[in-house]
Amino acid sequence: MSTGNEAEAILIVGAGLAGVSAAESVRRAGFDGRVILAGDEPDAPYDRPPLSKSVLRNPEALSNLELRDPGFYAENGIEVKLASTAELIDRSSRRVHFSDGTTVLYKKLVLTTGSTLRILPILPPGMPSVFYLRRLSDALALREALPQTRRMMIVGAGVIGLEVAATARALGIAVTVLEAAATPMARAMCPNLCDFILRQHTDHGVHIRTNTTIVNVHRFGAGYRVTLSDGDTVDTDAIVVGIGVVPNIGLAEAAGLAVSANGIHVDEFGQTSDENVYAAGEVAFHYNHRVGHMDRQENWLHAAAHGEHVGRTLVAGGSGYNEICGYWSDQFDFSIQSFGTPKGDRDVVRGTVESGSFTIFHLVGDVVKGVSSINAARDMRTGKALVRDGARIPEAVLSDPTIDLGKWRQSALTSPAE
Ligand SMILES: Cc1cc2nc3c(=O)[nH]c(=O)nc-3n(C[C@H](O)[C@H](O)[C@H](O)COP(=O)(O)OP(=O)(O)OC[C@H]3O[C@@H](n4cnc5c(N)ncnc54)[C@H](O)[C@@H]3O)c2cc1C
Known part of the structure; x- marks a missing residue:
């Protein structure tokens, strides 16, 4: 729990999904100094996907929006500072100045400022x-x-x-x-x-x-x-x-951190060009070991996973980020899911598109690098496992809905991708 020592504080700027995940994971990793989660929005941290789905249709959806139960922050000693825009980072004194006139001294700063609309x-x-x-x-x-x-x-x-x-x-x-x-x-x-x-x-x-x-x-x-x-x-x-988003890099850029139109540049641990400043989630142009290059992702899975990873490793160390991400979308009566690479050199359909329930495997070379589906949750589960394994499975098997992919997964595990 909090020692109250300001100089030992971890300050997280941006109280969205990546910020909340980072705050939770620094605590889980054993950090016992102050944790401050600051955001410019007036509402308690909430989930965005329902905003374009249930919130538009169903007033009751509002009661389920918060990312964590109201008691979560106090129970975990996370100080939440809402309606506060971080306006300036003074890296030499390790202070952030906020729009409400306050300043916060940090030991480590995590920027989870997300994106803004194009x-x-x-x-x-x-x-x-x-x-x-x-x-x-x-x-x-x-x-x-x-x-x-x-x-x-x-x-x-x-x-x-x-x-x-x-x-x-x-x-x-x-x-x-x-x-x-x-x-x-x-x-x-x-x-x-x-x-x-x-x-x-x-x-x-x-x-x-x-x-x-x-x-x-x-x-x-x-x-x-x-x-x-x-x-x-x-x-x-x-x-x-709805023409997309751009990463919120202004605060980092003004502080002289390495940024580009791709986001705030960070390494595999979310560390920026300043060893005391990190970035996570949608704003971070990060290194991902699994894909082997710099990347920026705009989806829920990544914001949660990257926030968690950066929070954990900045406290406790560990290996670099290697999460595979994806997204989902609900439209009419169909549910789209996608995981890993969304298009391959070859895209193999399992089931028939006309039936409205099918899965598509995205192959790069002969390796399953991604899977997408419409109303096909079961194949999607197996498909995610195949992507994680980097499985090599013949196209004729992937495309045949009568063949049990789970069994093929076991045999593919004996010859994993390099
Ligand atoms: C309408 C909508 C629907 C979506 N649906 C899906 C979906 O179905 N599936 C899916 O996978 N993904 C979906 N997403 C994307 C997903 O929600 C985002 O990828 C995720 O929320 C990103 O989280 P983040 O914490 O990185 O950034 P954000 O959620 O953008 O959070 C960043 C926070 O930081 C604040 N901030 C910025 N600058 C400052 C500052 N200087 N000081 C203080 N605070 C600051 C911002 O106001 C914001 O509150 C959807 C997004 C939207 C908008």
Whole structure:
């Protein structure tokens, strides 16, 4: 528990998933000095995935959002400092200055400042009936507008845009999705999955316009008249912009730490260019042993795992980060899961795409490097194990749903990948 000695404090800036995971793990690893978790949002640390799913549909979802029980922080001696923006890091005196006028002295500083939304200049946040989705307050504002919305335009067919599209359609709203690329979710998925998702949305009445961007927007009644790159105009009551995120590097950059557009540069232990400063989660451009190169991930599994790893190793040491990550998404009545590499040199389908329940193995060379699935939890479990093993299994076996992959996994373990 806390010694109260300020100079011995571990200060974590950014009270999202990576920050909470880091705070929990420094305690678990046996650190008994002060642990301070500081965040700029006013709410107790909460989970973001429900913001584009249950929170938009179900008011009860709000009661389940917090990342930890209210008693968790006091029980673990974690001081939580909310609504406090870290404005300046003075590395020479090891102090962080906050917007509320306070300063905190640290022994080790962990930056878990996450990402911020990429803004479409023609539709900046704050315009009436224009929504972005990152924070709880964003989700609540969008939810409040849904009952008055008959037509919605969504800019960006990524995970968040398509989850909002599915929810809006379920509420009977006419939805147009604009995507600059040739397919939806192209960045995160293999072509088979992109095609499946495009077809599902189209079948549910979502109008997805690929290779299309906005060239102009005019106020029109209570909504907007939008001119598209193909010359068409579309009238809409509300616009949701989901065009990705950029890492929150400003604080680190101003402190002279090594950063780039990829994030805050850290090694396999999350250590920055200053030995007393670490970074974890979505903001960290980190070294991952398993993939063998620098990487930045934007998913829940990574934020939890990396926060935990950095917190643990900065207190107790250990081996470098080597977690395999992935994501999930819920749209209409299907659940997408992906783990490891989301597309391979070859993508092998197990089951039939038409059935709406199938798995795709992503092979690099002859090694299973990733697995994705639609409504196929059981194969997904085995698939994750194959990815972790770096298994080599013949394509004919992977693609045959009558063959028990668990048994093949055992034999593959006798000849693991190099
Ligand atoms: C709507 C939505 C839906 C998602 N759905 C999924 C999903 O289905 N599956 C999946 O795998 N992933 C999903 N994700 C992604 C996942 O939630 C994120 O990858 C994860 O939350 C990142 O955690 P983090 O702690 O690294 O960053 P964040 O969650 O961004 O937390 C960083 C915190 O630091 C704060 N901060 C920033 N700068 C400062 C400062 N100077 N001082 C103090 N505080 C600061 C930020 O305000 C924020 O509270 C979703 C994300 C969103 C937004």
